[in-house]
Amino acid sequence: MNAELISELGLPRQRTWRARAVSSLGPLTALAATVWAIVQPYRITLLHPHDQGFWWLVVEPPLLVFAVGLFFHFVVVRGLLDDLNDSDATSR
Amino acid sequence: MQPPAEHVHWLFATGFVVLGLCLLGEAIVGTEVWQRRAWRAYLWPTVFFALGVLMWPVMTFFTNSTIHMLAHGTWAEVLMIAGATELALVRGKLVSPWWRLMTAAAFLVSGAAFLVHEQNAWFFQRSSFLHHVMGWTLVVAAVVPLARCVRPRSVAVGSAFALTFVVLAVMLYCDRDVAPVFGRISPTVGAPHR
Numbered sequence: 001m002n003a004e005l006i007s008e009l010g011l012p013r014q015r016t017w018r019a020r021a022v023s024s025l026g027p028l029t030a031l032a033a034t035v036w037a038i039v040q041p042y043r044i045t046l047l048h049p050h051d052q053g054f055w056w057l058v059v060e061p062p063l064l065v066f067a068v069g070l071f072f073h074f075v076v077v078r079g080l081l082d083d084l085n086d087s088d089a090t091s092r
Numbered sequence: 093m094q095p096p097a098e099h100v101h102w103l104f105a106t107g108f109v110v111l112g113l114c115l116l117g118e119a120i121v122g123t124e125v126w127q128r129r130a131w132r133a134y135l136w137p138t139v140f141f142a143l144g145v146l147m148w149p150v151m152t153f154f155t156n157s158t159i160h161m162l163a164h165g166t167w168a169e170v171l172m173i174a175g176a177t178e179l180a181l182v183r184g185k186l187v188s189p190w191w192r193l194m195t196a197a198a199f200l201v202s203g204a205a206f207l208v209h210e211q212n213a214w215f216f217q218r219s220s221f222l223h224h225v226m227g228w229t230l231v232v233a234a235v236v237p238l239a240r241c242v243r244p245r246s247v248a249v250g251s252a253f254a255l256t257f258v259v260l261a262v263m264l265y266c267d268r269d270v271a272p273v274f275g276r277i278s279p280t281v282g283a284p285h286r
Binding site: 018 | 125128132
């Protein structure tokens with residue numbers, strides 16, 4: 001088999017690994033936040049908002065982590081995957 | 093309207109999670125791909141710099157003692173210097189990867205500040221324990237940005253750099269104003285709350 005063809009076969013596998021890894025970061029972060037919220041529900045003061053101060057209602061760590069996961073997935077990763085595909089296409 | 097100290101720790105932890113995710117993304121896809129869009133290239137250095145800027149209000153409003161004020165002020169300075177250096181590297185104003193030594197210096201200084209400004213023993217209460225752990229973590233982890241100077245394209249080093257921020261974020265999220273650590277708490281601390 002032509003060595004050039006073998007190197008082309010190797011590229012999609014590498015691209016898939018990188019794309020899968022970077023795509024999983026946001027969902028994994030959101031999943032970790034969900035598990036955390038289940039394990040420590042008292043950290044979510046929205047579940048029992050009465051008599052809570054301003055900062056206790058604003059700063060709810062599991063929700064913050066969840067929001068970061070969503071931001072990374074929907075804002076950062078989408079364009080990043082396009083650029084990763086473009087980079088792989090030009091390198092071929 | 094001043095937030096409790098634990099909430100400030102959690103807000104900074106969130107900034108560290110953003111840093112960790114962005115750095116992990118950059119380590120996985122490579123710097124060339126990560127920097128294809130300008131806003132993405134500037135994202136994590138800007139967050140790094142912003143965390144330094146936000147340390148100034150912490151220094152101003154959480155002045156429990158002179159040593160606290162000095163520690164928070166020092167963090168503000170080194171975070172801003174390290175963030176500005178990373179911004180200049182992205183912009184191309186600085187070229188040599190050895191400028192990343194500023195981040196190693198920031199880790200060392202931050203670790204030393206954690207250790208110096210924690211006046212209580214390890215098992216006094218949870219925040220004391222975490223301050224000691226975070227201090228030593230930062231001192232030891234200073235080798236990671238040092239390794240980034242030597243091997244700036246290494247996936248392993250980039251991932252280690254990212255995970256350092258994730259680990260620090262977990263520690264900051266564990267921080268409470270008054271809470272036991274491994275079931276221990278000094279009787280002089282006061283009553284633990286939720």
